[in-house]
Amino acid sequence: MCGVTQVQVSTVAPTQTRTLQLAQKRILVLGSALHTQSVDAFAWNDLPGYLNVGDYDVIILNLVSFVEQQSSFGIRAERLPTWQQIARLLFSPNSEVICIGLPGADVNNSLYQSTTWWLPVTPEFVFNSGEVIRNVKPEFAYYFEYVRRWFFYATPSFKSHFMGLAGYLRVVHPWANNLQVGMGAIAHTRFNQAIAFKLIFRAGYVDRSRALPASRGKDAGVEPLLTSGVAVWLPPPTEISADEAISLILRERYKRAVEVATPEWAAVYQLPQQQAIAAQVNQHQQEIERLQQEIALAQKQLEATTSLNRLLYEQNQEALTLIVCDALRQLGAQVSDANGAGSMISSGIMRLTDPSGREGMLLVKTRAGELPLSDLRQLDQYVRDLMLNQNWRGKGILIANTQYSQPPNQRNEPFPPNCIRAAQQLFGYCLVTTTQLFQAIAPISATNSTLVSFGVPFLR
Numbered sequence: 001m002c003g004v005t006q007v008q009v010s011t012v013a014p015t016q017t018r019t020l021q022l023a024q025k026r027i028l029v030l031g032s033a034l035h036t037q038s039v040d041a042f043a044w045n046d047l048p049g050y051l052n053v054g055d056y057d058v059i060i061l062n063l064v065s066f067v068e069q070q071s072s073f074g075i076r077a078e079r080l081p082t083w084q085q086i087a088r089l090l091f092s093p094n095s096e097v098i099c100i101g102l103p104g105a106d107v108n109n110s111l112y113q114s115t116t117w118w119l120p121v122t123p124e125f126v127f128n129s130g131e132v133i134r135n136v137k138p139e140f141a142y143y144f145e146y147v148r149r150w151f152f153y154a155t156p157s158f159k160s161h162f163m164g165l166a167g168y169l170r171v172v173h174p175w176a177n178n179l180q181v182g183m184g185a186i187a188h189t190r191f192n193q194a195i196a197f198k199l200i201f202r203a204g205y206v207d208r209s210r211a212l213p214a215s216r217g218k219d220a221g222v223e224p225l226l227t228s229g230v231a232v233w234l235p236p237p238t239e240i241s242a243d244e245a246i247s248l249i250l251r252e253r254y255k256r257a258v259e260v261a262t263p264e265w266a267a268v269y270q271l272p273q274q275q276a277i278a279a280q281v282n283q284h285q286q287e288i289e290r291l292q293q294e295i296a297l298a299q300k301q302l303e304a305t306t307s308l309n310r311l312l313y314e315q316n317q318e319a320l321t322l323i324v325c326d327a328l329r330q331l332g333a334q335v336s337d338a339n340g341a342g343s344m345i346s347s348g349i350m351r352l353t354d355p356s357g358r359e360g361m362l363l364v365k366t367r368a369g370e371l372p373l374s375d376l377r378q379l380d381q382y383v384r385d386l387m388l389n390q391n392w393r394g395k396g397i398l399i400a401n402t403q404y405s406q407p408p409n410q411r412n413e414p415f416p417p418n419c420i421r422a423a424q425q426l427f428g429y430c431l432v433t434t435t436q437l438f439q440a441i442a443p444i445s446a447t448n449s450t451l452v453s454f455g456v457p458f459l460r
Contacts, residue, residue: 063101
């Protein structure tokens with residue numbers, strides 16, 4: 001069983017420190033799609049699916065538009081914040097929930113039976129109307145400048161949440177079975193009934209198994225567990241719209257400026273200089289778009305040419321083979337896998353044909369030191385196998401990145417004498433460094449053209 005008791009709530013205006021704290025809060029407005037960068041605001045019929053009200057410090061509820069849009073079935077019930085989300089927000093430190101509208105009005109929604117669905121308990125409301133408004137607290141004096149008539153007042157009797165108080169408290173705290181309610185009037189009728197009020201709640205635990213002496217107070221035996229933030233209920237304004245009232249609260253209470261949306265008809269009224277400036281802006285935007293396209297093209301060209309720099313320092317044989325092939329294609333060669341299926345790239349073996357139709361067998365190598373004779377023998381084996389198996393006639397070419405850890409101008413001779421003698425006298429093959437290939441590519445990149453024949457005499 002859960003019990004409800006009442007405590008007092010202060011309605012003293014906030015201090016300067018408190019005002020600064022309010023200005024730093026994260027705020028969500030539901031029911032008014034206001035234009036401001038510092039506040040998240042959504043209409044009831046345009047709530048995002050990802051919204052969680054527990055992420056905010058303050059929620060302002062426009063219940064005027066809520067009732068209006070519910071009557072026209074304009075709200076998707078599954079997008080509305082659940083009472084569990086609002087309960088967790090309300091019982092988080094320094095939270096605030098402000099609502100504007102008529103309480104207790106029935107709405108056409110199976111999930112939310114009234115506009116008070118978000119409160120654990122609510123006062124009993126009497127629907128009447130009058131014009132005399134007294135004892136307005138300074139904290140909301142700016143708001144009541146736009147309220148000329150009231151349509152309800154709240155009594156000090158409370159009724160529980162539609163899910164039952166026990167069900168509500170289970171969301172707030174697993175041990176809670178008691179709720180204390182504090183109510184403070186913000187404005188009164190002539191006969192001293194609250195037409196606007198604050199509510200604060202304190203969830204507690206009472207051990208029902210122990211009897212307490214009758215002389216103890218009504219709060220005896222209540223172990224406080226959690227105190228809520230502040231819930232504020234304001235009557236709908238009569239002199240301005242609810243949207244304007246929310247903008248007023250944001251400006252006065254939370255120091256948040258709301259941008260006024262430009263009406264469509266305002267575009268018709270323009271000064272002569274506006275049209276001239278607009279034309280300049282349009283011209284500059286077109287120029288920016290053109291330059292952005294040129295920049296994008298230049299960046300692609302830069303990336304393509306920058307990759308060729310790896311000819312000078314690439315240490316991975318497979319990666320270097322791909323770069324060498326790109327460089328040879330820029331020199332006009334046709335390059336393909338030796339077996340035609342991409343299986344030989346990792347071994348550095350490729351076939352190429354120059355623009356004159358001469359063919360060659362290419363072997364690419366990376367070496368930390370000078371080129372060993374075994375690399376030349378490997379190339380010779382591939383060439384001889386191709387000659388015997390396919391009656392192929394061509395030339396062997398070995399392109400090597402030797403001493404790759406050193407800058408090109410500090411490297412020693414890349415090919416030892418025995419490799420040079422074997423290439424020239426025994427095999428008739430061509431030995432080339434990746435530095436030479438890079439130097440052959442340099443004038444091609446500078447002129448953005450392709451040579452008719454190779455920049456180095458590979459196949460001559």
